Amino acid sequence: GEIAPLLETAEVKIRIADLLSRYPVAQGALLEVLWVAQDAIGWLPHEAIRWAADVCKCSAAHAYGVATFYTMYKHAPTGRFLLQFCHNISCHLRGAESMLQYARRVLDLKPGETTKDGLFTIVEVECLAACGNAPAMIVNDDFATNVENGELTLKPG
Amino acid sequence: MQDSMKVCTGNFGKHAQSIDAYKKLGGYSTISKSLFEMSQFEVIDRVQRAGLRGRGGAGFPTGMKWSFVPRNTGKPVYIVVNADEGEGGTYKDHFLLLEDPHRLIEGLIIAGWALGARTAYIYARGEFLPCIESVNKALNEAYAAGYLGENIMGTKFSFDIFVHRGAGAYICGEETALINSLEGQKGQPRLKPPFPAVAGAWASPTCVNNVETIMSLPWIFSHPVEEYTKMGTPRAHGTKVFCVSGDVKRPGLYEAPLGTPLMEMLTSEEYCQGIIGNLKGVIPGGSSCPPLLPEECQNATLDYECMASLKTMFGSGAIIVFNDTHNAVDILDVLGHFYSHESCGQCTPCREGTGFAKRVLDAIMRGEGHDGDIELLQGISAGFGGTTICPLSISLGGPLNVYTRKYRADFEEYIAKNPNHAE
Ligand SMILES: NC(=O)C1=CN([C@@H]2O[C@H](COP(=O)(O)OP(=O)(O)OC[C@H]3O[C@@H](n4cnc5c(N)ncnc54)[C@H](O)[C@@H]3O)[C@@H](O)[C@H]2O)C=CC1
Ligand SMILES: Cc1cc2nc3c(=O)[nH]c(=O)nc-3n(C[C@H](O)[C@H](O)[C@H](O)COP(=O)(O)O)c2cc1C
Numbered sequence A: 001g002e003i004a005p006l007l008e009t010a011e012v013k014i015r016i017a018d019l020l021s022r023y024p025v026a027q028g029a030l031l032e033v034l035w036v037a038q039d040a041i042g043w044l045p046h047e048a049i050r051w052a053a054d055v056c057k058c059s060a061a062h063a064y065g066v067a068t069f070y071t072m073y074k075h076a077p078t079g080r081f082l083l084q085f086c087h088n089i090s091c092h093l094r095g096a097e098s099m100l101q102y103a104r105r106v107l108d109l110k111p112g113e114t115t116k117d118g119l120f121t122i123v124e125v126e127c128l129a130a131c132g133n134a135p136a137m138i139v140n141d142d143f144a145t146n147v148e149n150g151e152l153t154l155k156p157g
Numbered sequence B: 001m002q003d004s005m006k007v008c009t010g011n012f013g014k015h016a017q018s019i020d021a022y023k024k025l026g027g028y029s030t031i032s033k034s035l036f037e038m039s040q041f042e043v044i045d046r047v048q049r050a051g052l053r054g055r056g057g058a059g060f061p062t063g064m065k066w067s068f069v070p071r072n073t074g075k076p077v078y079i080v081v082n083a084d085e086g087e088g089g090t091y092k093d094h095f096l097l098l099e100d101p102h103r104l105i106e107g108l109i110i111a112g113w114a115l116g117a118r119t120a121y122i123y124a125r126g127e128f129l130p131c132i133e134s135v136n137k138a139l140n141e142a143y144a145a146g147y148l149g150e151n152i153m154g155t156k157f158s159f160d161i162f163v164h165r166g167a168g169a170y171i172c173g174e175e176t177a178l179i180n181s182l183e184g185q186k187g188q189p190r191l192k193p194p195f196p197a198v199a200g201a202w203a204s205p206t207c208v209n210n211v212e213t214i215m216s217l218p219w220i221f222s223h224p225v226e227e228y229t230k231m232g233t234p235r236a237h238g239t240k241v242f243c244v245s246g247d248v249k250r251p252g253l254y255e256a257p258l259g260t261p262l263m264e265m266l267t268s269e270e271y272c273q274g275i276i277g278n279l280k281g282v283i284p285g286g287s288s289c290p291p292l293l294p295e296e297c298q299n300a301t302l303d304y305e306c307m308a309s310l311k312t313m314f315g316s317g318a319i320i321v322f323n324d325t326h327n328a329v330d331i332l333d334v335l336g337h338f339y340s341h342e343s344c345g346q347c348t349p350c351r352e353g354t355g356f357a358k359r360v361l362d363a364i365m366r367g368e369g370h371d372g373d374i375e376l377l378q379g380i381s382a383g384f385g386g387t388t389i390c391p392l393s394i395s396l397g398g399p400l401n402v403y404t405r406k407y408r409a410d411f412e413e414y415i416a417k418n419p420n421h422a423e
């Protein structure tokens, strides 16, 4: 339906051809092809998973299994800003819990939920490999570190 | 340490990301006719003489692993860089990739030549988009400069490097899970043996090495071997990139010789500049390593052998410090949540045991613990040994056993909060 055109652009075709050339077997490209679909659509509807299976010459059942194994593939749309709060050990030691509580209070959300206006989704995630600047979080694709309540310092890395 | 003796982080803060800057700092000096005049055997021998040990956590000798890769099987040899860094407290690879991507490429060319590989994959965890951009930009520059691609420097050696982006699963850092993920499957570990060096990606010989391991190679090949072996301890040569987090005044990445005293790392001006509050424990090598009590820290040195003698692990160099404002039940509960969430589910003891331990810990945290829960947690731990495909289960098992013994009073105090604890 509305999804097919997003996956049939010239840009997507070029990316797919490049990806398939990198692996001895098409299935090797499956994770990357799912990323291409998620980048184009914003999440992974069933149709996109079946499309990725076709591209990578594997069964739809296999592609569903893979798409649901990894936590970064989204199976429903999220808010425009996806706030991912690390709750692993180093961040926990440095106040991650109170940071999450702050976000929950301000946005009136539980982890996994999206605000009614579709702007913010909050989730708890595991160690982001930024533990020296704890507490850490990721806002969409950008790392935010040394986060304090009410203030986010956004910087790459 | 002087920058010139830093094996991996000497270019930090020097804007080495572009190929021109990297070359001005001495980069790519090892990629020359003289490298390609060395035989594969000579290259591997040099890595063995340097005594480089894998920096991903297990410390397996890198040259020995390379020597296990069979030749002339008719199958291609693959090199895979493990950039899936996800063990709580570990963040060195993240910054190595951001700050100095060309050093990784230079190291990979050396490894590629040594192993007779045509293709390398850099398996980067899905969250590392800024790193992936940094590496891809460097790769484009290296191709344009003729360091990668067909017939490098007019030799018969052709070599490609591709980045493969993961999608969020801690277990994919385990090398056989990583290989399954590279093949487009769920990231579930395989039984070893066969080791990947013999049969890995697409059943071909595959060498999986950590980012820091590969990034050590350019320094090793541009200095006399003795320069490297004179740093460190007799059984662990060279330097290590330590990543310190938790209750210290100046957390951060510090490269230091192996064998550096732990307390020097935590308190000296050069490194962390002191502990915040009263020290209660130090996790020496990432969240799976049992913690050291303050008295055990006093004479501890940062190397594989000392940590093994203290019944913990050197691991990935991730030092996590906690003071006495933290409760051991709370810390172990965080670990229980993590490892049970990340269990891939293949082995019953791991899938069920990690979840069971988490529920027991959650109950103790809520003030609903019972007498005997400590022994219960220790029993769960005992059930992991040798019963699972990969060591993820014992990554929780070790801590379950050791926190409950070393900080038993914390657990008893929480359990006593339940008015019916004796029932
Ligand atoms: N950096 C990080 O984020 C994390 C690191 N770790 C570390 O991982 C370590 C465990 O890793 P494993 O791969 O399970 O350890 P391992 O001891 O099974 O293997 C270490 C390396 O040596 C190779 N090897 C060992 N014996 C071999 C043989 N006979 N022939 C050929 N190759 C051989 C393996 O293939 C592997 O590459 C732990 O010590 C832990 O510290 C664990 C979690 C995360
Ligand atoms: C659960 C688990 C997770 C692991 N995660 C990583 C990781 O993120 N990075 C890494 O380099 N090694 C990790 N390892 C170790 C790898 O299996 C393997 O030993 C390492 O990549 C080999 O490289 P090296 O010899 O250069 O250290 C992990 C091991 C286990 C059991």
Ligand code: SF4
Pocket (backbone or CB within 6 Å): B171, B188, B189, B342, B343, B344, B345, B346, B347, B348, B350, B351, B388, B389, B390, B391, B392, B393
């Ligand atoms: S021990 Fe756990 S993570 Fe490792 S293979 Fe078994 S179930 Fe999977």
Ligand code: FES
Pocket (backbone or CB within 6 Å): A086, A087, A088, A089, A090, A091, A092, A126, A127, A128, A129, A130, A131, A134, A135, A136, B088, B089, B090
């Ligand atoms: S524990 Fe939060 S980034 Fe590592």
